[in-house]
Amino acid sequence: xxxxxxxxxxxxxxxxxxxxxxxxxxTEQANFRIETVAEGLNIPWSIGFLPSGEMLxxxxxxxxxxxxxxxxxxxxxxxxxxxxxxxxxxxxxxxxFDAIPHPDFAQNRLxxxxxxxxxxxxxxxxxxxxxxxxxxxxxxxxxxxxxVDFDIATNRHHGGKILFDRDxxxxxSLGDGGDHMxxxxxxxxxIGTLIRLNDDGSVPADNxxxxxNGGAPEVWSYGHRNIQGLVQHPETGTIWSHEHGPRGGDExxxxxxxxxxxxxxxxxxxxxxDGSIITxxxxxxxxxxxxxxxxPSIANSGAAFYTGDAFPHWQNxxxxxxxxxxxxxxxxxxxxxxxxxxxxxxxxxERIRDVRTGPDGFLYITTDxxxxxxxxxxxxx
Amino acid sequence: xxxxxxxxxxxxxxxxxxxxxxxxxxTEQANFRIETVAEGLNIPWSIGFLPSGEMLxxxxxxxxxxxxxxxxxxxxxxxxxxxxxxxxxxxxxxxxFDAIPHPDFAQNRLxxxxxxxxxxxxxxxxxxxxxxxxxxxxxxxxxxxxxVDFDIATNRHHGGKILFDRDxxxxxSLGDGGDHMxxxxxxxxxIGTLIRLNDDGSVPADNxxxxxNGGAPEVWSYGHRNIQGLVQHPETGTIWSHEHGPRGGDExxxxxxxxxxxxxxxxxxxxxxDGSIITxxxxxxxxxxxxxxxxPSIANSGAAFYTGDAFPHWQNxxxxxxxxxxxxxxxxxxxxxxxxxxxxxxxxxERIRDVRTGPDGFLYITTDxxxxxxxxxxxxx
Numbered sequence: 001x002x003x004x005x006x007x008x009x010x011x012x013x014x015x016x017x018x019x020x021x022x023x024x025x026x027t028e029q030a031n032f033r034i035e036t037v038a039e040g041l042n043i044p045w046s047i048g049f050l051p052s053g054e055m056l057x058x059x060x061x062x063x064x065x066x067x068x069x070x071x072x073x074x075x076x077x078x079x080x081x082x083x084x085x086x087x088x089x090x091x092x093x094x095x096x097f098d099a100i101p102h103p104d105f106a107q108n109r110l111x112x113x114x115x116x117x118x119x120x121x122x123x124x125x126x127x128x129x130x131x132x133x134x135x136x137x138x139x140x141x142x143x144x145x146x147x148v149d150f151d152i153a154t155n156r157h158h159g160g161k162i163l164f165d166r167d168x169x170x171x172x173s174l175g176d177g178g179d180h181m182x183x184x185x186x187x188x189x190x191i192g193t194l195i196r197l198n199d200d201g202s203v204p205a206d207n208x209x210x211x212x213n214g215g216a217p218e219v220w221s222y223g224h225r226n227i228q229g230l231v232q233h234p235e236t237g238t239i240w241s242h243e244h245g246p247r248g249g250d251e252x253x254x255x256x257x258x259x260x261x262x263x264x265x266x267x268x269x270x271x272x273x274d275g276s277i278i279t280x281x282x283x284x285x286x287x288x289x290x291x292x293x294x295x296p297s298i299a300n301s302g303a304a305f306y307t308g309d310a311f312p313h314w315q316n317x318x319x320x321x322x323x324x325x326x327x328x329x330x331x332x333x334x335x336x337x338x339x340x341x342x343x344x345x346x347x348x349x350e351r352i353r354d355v356r357t358g359p360d361g362f363l364y365i366t367t368d369x370x371x372x373x374x375x376x377x378x379x380x381x
Numbered sequence: 382x383x384x385x386x387x388x389x390x391x392x393x394x395x396x397x398x399x400x401x402x403x404x405x406x407x408t409e410q411a412n413f414r415i416e417t418v419a420e421g422l423n424i425p426w427s428i429g430f431l432p433s434g435e436m437l438x439x440x441x442x443x444x445x446x447x448x449x450x451x452x453x454x455x456x457x458x459x460x461x462x463x464x465x466x467x468x469x470x471x472x473x474x475x476x477x478f479d480a481i482p483h484p485d486f487a488q489n490r491l492x493x494x495x496x497x498x499x500x501x502x503x504x505x506x507x508x509x510x511x512x513x514x515x516x517x518x519x520x521x522x523x524x525x526x527x528x529v530d531f532d533i534a535t536n537r538h539h540g541g542k543i544l545f546d547r548d549x550x551x552x553x554s555l556g557d558g559g560d561h562m563x564x565x566x567x568x569x570x571x572i573g574t575l576i577r578l579n580d581d582g583s584v585p586a587d588n589x590x591x592x593x594n595g596g597a598p599e600v601w602s603y604g605h606r607n608i609q610g611l612v613q614h615p616e617t618g619t620i621w622s623h624e625h626g627p628r629g630g631d632e633x634x635x636x637x638x639x640x641x642x643x644x645x646x647x648x649x650x651x652x653x654x655d656g657s658i659i660t661x662x663x664x665x666x667x668x669x670x671x672x673x674x675x676x677p678s679i680a681n682s683g684a685a686f687y688t689g690d691a692f693p694h695w696q697n698x699x700x701x702x703x704x705x706x707x708x709x710x711x712x713x714x715x716x717x718x719x720x721x722x723x724x725x726x727x728x729x730x731e732r733i734r735d736v737r738t739g740p741d742g743f744l745y746i747t748t749d750x751x752x753x754x755x756x757x758x759x760x761x762x
Contacts, residue, residue: 028629028676248409269713269721289715295409295723332650334670337718340650342676 024380028342029313029330031381037364037374038076041068044366044374045160046098046302047356051106054136057366057374058113060095063088067099067113069136070374083130083139088115089123089155097125097160101132102199103168110199111139114160114172117147124148125158127172129201145170145201146218148190152177157244161230161302166237169204170197171220173227173241181265187215187222192264194227194241194255196220208259221255223262223287229303234316238336242300242320246270246278250297251290252318254336263287270297292338298325301368302354305333308361310379319344321352323368328352405761409723410694410711412762418745418755419457422449425747425755426541427479427683428737432487435517438747438755439494441476444469448480448494450517451755464511464520469496470504470536478506478541482513483580484549491580492520495541495553498528505529506539508553510582526582527553527599529571535559538625542611542683547618550585551578552601554608554622562646568596568603573645575608575622575636577601589640602636604643604668610684615697619717623681623701627651627659631678632671633699635717644668651678673719679706682749683735686714689742691760700725702733704749709733 025032038044041059048056053072059080060066066088067081088096094116102110109131117126126147130139157175164170176184176192184192187209195218198204209215215222229242229252239255249270253262267281269290283289294300302321306314318331318338326349332340345352351368358364363377406413419425422440429437434453440461441447447469448462469477475497483491490512498507507528511520538556545551557565557573565573568590576599579585590596596603610623610633620636624643630651634643648662650671664670675681683702687695699712699719707730713721726733732749739745744758 283715289720291718291720293713293721295711295713295721330676332674332676334664337672339670339672339719340674340676341722 030311032377033380039373041372044372048100056099058096063090066096092155094155098162100162122151154178157226163230175226192224193219193222225264250294252292299323304355310361319355323351411692413758414761420754422753425753429481437480439477444471447477473536475536479543481543503532533558538607544611556607573605574600574603606645631675633673680704685736691742700736704732
């Protein structure tokens with residue numbers, strides 16, 4: 001990526017709300033500027049766009065005070081949304097995760113929120129839904145829809161990404177809890193799984209273990225380490241996930257059918273961070289192979305298929321944030337395959353936590369910092 | 382990639398012939414040292430391993446004097462092989478290309494050589510075969526097996542990679558000659574095609590246009606810009622090629638059947654190097670999509686599926702040199718798909734021209750320079 005620093009006299013500085021356009025980033029398929037939408041956030045973990053133009057932004061380390069509203073004009077409201085459960089445990093990787101509106105939010109005003117629930121010594125990933133008040137200030141009628149059936153004390157590998165697919169199914173990604181990797185091979189519990197629910201939290205009749213035989217009813221797939229990206233391909237409709245592997249094992253998977261085992265920790269392309277071997281096996285019959293993995297690891301986080309009009313050459317590309325990698329990966333796709341990769345925003349030198357396509361067609365990202373920002377990429381000539 | 386510079390007191394320096402092991406390169410799936418096999422070569426374009434342990438190395442800019450022998454002990458013979466055709470034209474990208482032994486070289490002593498034939502004003506890629514004398518000093522019984530049927534004056538985009546597949550078919554890659562891209566869409570001539578022959582230069586009966594209807598008999602596929610890597614997948618048996626695209630359009634293709642059109646210049650992921658648009662189209666029904674492309678471009682050159690024992694975790698990975706990119710790309714494969722990429726040897730800061738797996742299981746590369754070297758990667762703890 002080439003970053004062009006314009007001479008000061010040519011700087012085009014646009015002020016609109018909190019936005020300020022500056023340098024032009026020239027990349028392979030698009031030139032863009034970066035605008036700051038909001039700043040001063042405490043590990044902004046997720047962006048959810050409301051149909052009325054506001055954004056739900058979560059602060060992971062804000063815990064029960066971490067659900068924030070950015071108004072349509074770019075103003076970050078000072079007061080967090082009230083009414084959140086008080087049992088959000090903020091520690092290490094745990095805290096508040098996704099907050100996503102229901103596809104019919106304009107009618108039902110429902111939002112879905114995932115978080116680390118419990119205490120530092122005994123916690124689990126939970127999913128609630130609630131009505132967001134008309135003035136966006138409070139959660140009402142909070143209901144717990146799901147909670148992992150296995151308490152952990154590690155404060156790591158929680159999963160936490162929420163997706164509504166086009167058919168209205170509600171997906172929740174989970175992790176192996178760090179110290180419980182062997183449980184990821186057991187679909188009878190929720191550790192290391194991908195969960196599929198109806199929007200009221202009930203179990204769809206066509207889930208692979210809907211009757212409880214062979215696995216927990218909510219489980220769609222298992223053998224996952226820590227899914228941190230969950231999206232649906234805009235053309236094929238296939239669910240794509242990506243997960244943190246060990247060193248060298250960050251991977252992208254596709255979910256063509258239910259009941260599949262993605263292999264962690266029986267097979268992996270990675271090794272432990274201390275250099276020790278987890279397993280020499282990279283593939284085995286009956287265990288799913290990734291369609292992509294990053295070497296070296298990037299610590300992939302957040303994901304969006306780009307579907308806007310602002311960047312025509314990015315259509316259907318998968319954008320993935322990188323924490324340790326400090327960039328945004330643009331994966332070119334051809335159907336359910338990855339056929340190329342470009343790294344964007346390396347010069348920003350920021351850990352990227354979430355990536356989303358905005359309803360305005362701009363690409364939104366959050367920076368993973370206790371002085372975290374919401375940024376958006378807008379086209380430049 | 383992390384390069385570890387060992388303290389001088391720990392340096393393990395091995396001298397064997399021209400070899401000298403130095404630093405340890407620590408990469409995702411293997412640690413290795415780099416040994417210099419030969420140096421002082423003039424654009425070493427290709428390596429061919431003889432079953433008796435010697436290497437054929439071509440110097441592109443050596444022209445008719447450019448076929449060199451490296452003995453099994455690593456000694457580069459001072460005198461080039463004699464008997465080469467005198468009509469090798471050395472200019473810009475043209476000169477001597479591949480020199481590859483027949484699979485049954487031990488019995489028949491045949492070598493196959495590709496080169497730019499003619500003059501600067503009128504030249505074409507040609508393929509000869511010859512007997513290599515027992516003492517490896519001279520070509521005998523030189524026969525021309527094939528020459529492109531379209532003379533060019535550009536001195537660019539010659540193709541020139543030779544492959545014998547497991548069934549004994551002889552493949553030759555070609556290019557569009559730089560200024561003749563529209564001819565690449567015409568399978569009735571050889572511009573921008575991949576050629577498939579029997580080992581005596583005759584046309585296999587099952588070539589897609591063997592009877593001359595719809596295309597030239599030698600043509601297997603067309604719509605190529607400049608194929609600079611040509612290999613057979615060790616497990617699937619599929620022929621893989623890679624070609625130089627325009628800026629942003631370097632790509633890897635697979636050849637599952639004959640008669641296919643790979644789209645250049647009708648579709649491409651790249652743009653002209655001056656930034657102008659060739660076509661907005663990236664895909665079209667009836668034109669083949671790449672299975673991988675590099676963004677940004679790397680100027681891919683040479684290719685080898687790794688099949689040795691020295692680096693167990695590299696099995697079936699595709700290694701590709703990068704000229705402008707100055708590294709070796711390691712593409713992880715899963716059958717006929719690419720599922721990951723690692724860049725090796727970026728610290729070397731050398732243009733890489735050819736990559737081959739040696740019979741000793743080491744990975745051999747050549748550096749693209751008028752002080753070019755043959756290097757090999759050997760395992761390190």
